[in-house]
Amino acid sequence: MRNLKRVTRADVAKEAGVTETIVSYVINNNRYVDKEKRLSVEKAIKKLHYHPNFAARALKGKKTDHILVVADDIMSDHFGKIISEMEKIAYDRNCFISLCSSRNDEQFINLVYEHFFDGILIGSITLSEENIQRLVDTGIPIVLLENRDYSMITGIYGKIDTGIYTGARQCVKALYEKGRRNLLYVDRMDTESGQPVHIDYRYNGFFDQLKEYNIKHNISQVVYGYKSEDELRRKLFQYIKDEQKVPDGIMCFTDDVACMVMEIVKDMGYHIPLDISIIGFNNSKIGRYTSPTLSSVEIPRGEIGKSAMKILTELIDHKEDVISPIVEKLKTRLVIRESI
Amino acid sequence: MRNLKRVTRADVAKEAGVTETIVSYVINNNRYVDKEKRLSVEKAIKKLHYHPNFAARALKGKKTDHILVVADDIMSDHFGKIISEMEKIAYDRNCFISLCSSRNDEQFINLVYEHFFDGILIGSITLSEENIQRLVDTGIPIVLLENRDYSMITGIYGKIDTGIYTGARQCVKALYEKGRRNLLYVDRMDTESGQPVHIDYRYNGFFDQLKEYNIKHNISQVVYGYKSEDELRRKLFQYIKDEQKVPDGIMCFTDDVACMVMEIVKDMGYHIPLDISIIGFNNSKIGRYTSPTLSSVEIPRGEIGKSAMKILTELIDHKEDVISPIVEKLKTRLVIRESI
DNA sequence: CTGAAAGCGCTTACAG
């Protein structure tokens, strides 16, 4: 199947005129090696373009130079940016990034575990706490994107507070200051999972801030569980019918959701932002081009990618002396455009 | 480092009360095994959640269940959709997708080669033909997204004609039929590579169709090599100044580029589409929300993902009896919206 | 029909 013969340690040893053992110790740099031998090994490695066979190393418990990213929506603009940032850093260490949409079953956990990733970044609200705990328990270095409460997870891991809780509160605050009192939160498009909506930190931030302002806060103020734009449209109509009044401020799960909401609301004949203010999350490129342009909570995606790699590296290299969890706090920023 | 003991073949053998050899033959299904033994092995595998250690298998030349995607812009909407489609199919085969931005050096080729991917999808115009040939020569199953001419590549591989050549011609046709005669093509934002612009099939389609109509076709009708929105703005100004006339139709490398162009053109005081018609590529979500909404060449991304997996699977499983190259032809579709 | 054994390319404890 493989046509080209791979260069092995034996080839390097022969080329350098040393034993294979010496080659190994040069590569791993964990034993004194005669300076001259070391030099000739290094020369041979360069000449032959040798890379240690990573499968063989994995078998001996060494690193595989593969990091996995598990997310609900790996194709989104949001993860795209995070992953591409990680990939840049990873490549400099000869490391690859793998991707997987999250599945919430035990088979999935096993599959991931058996694939010898050096570390895993999880950015998923689909994956249950129980299964995340299982993954942490395997001992693989793990970093969680803290878009929900993970304080129950025990063991050694890292987490990145992406700041969306505060971001959601900022949203409500901005809407409140525009005189909006009748707020609505439109949750993500629910593909299938049917996870309860209230585990996401946007939800909590939204309600906590409403409570602080002592304005209407009722579970009915959340639109969720829709599977298409049409269904969202129907749910919004229904909401207005039930409540007998039109919301004057809408916070949306992402900018994509906000775009759909804007279209629907405009179709209904309302003016944005005169009648209704709208804010999305992620500050995607799309928001600069909508009409009106979209206000959005900017999540520091580049920072997330960097932090993730930083924490993973620390866990991978120094797991034994880590005080867990390693927490990194990031800050969101509300980008104000015309929609509010 | 790894806390949990992995379940090995030996564990399964013990549980099932058979030799390890038997377990292997059951897993690989390549030798007769006593029915009863087979059943008890299967039972043990289920019970213990056993997965063969993929590193050990890789070492023996078996599949690694890892496919690599190499692209210029892995974070784009476009690749996001392709990759997510591939991932769905891959997951059903317990296979992971890895990602890598393309680098055009020999070190990169080596790195990729040494990582034991079962197959590689290349969607990059940055990677030189020479390096692609190198990769094909390693014997790893490879599928090329044919956004440029790959007819010089020899050996066994697959390619997917994404249809952008025809798509570009459709663009020009649509613009021509709107009475546009003064056309411009805005190439991709050039991050650094500085690859000549004319290897991309959009470019060729654009000029071939201009020639067919026998209207102005000059190398100056391409804006390229800009590294930021500002630089694009300057280049567009410069173009108009040099040509002493405003283009009445602009074809853009992607919808993202088209969005920038639209903003610039609107800032200049021109009306879209009265003064200038604009078309992008990819039919990204963004085009539905711009003002005016954006016409775009839809590239069948889901199909690309499916085809890529199909061809890769074929190359991986039956490489010996493949007649190369395996070619899959896909069709683009021009989505007309307000911008034209 | 099936088991014992060689070997994939490494790492590193062990023994000099």
Add this chain to the structure above:
DNA sequence: CTGAAAGCGCTTACAG
């Protein structure tokens, strides 16, 4: 200071 050797978890040719 350094080499020969065991062993990681598999696959499969070889020998019954």
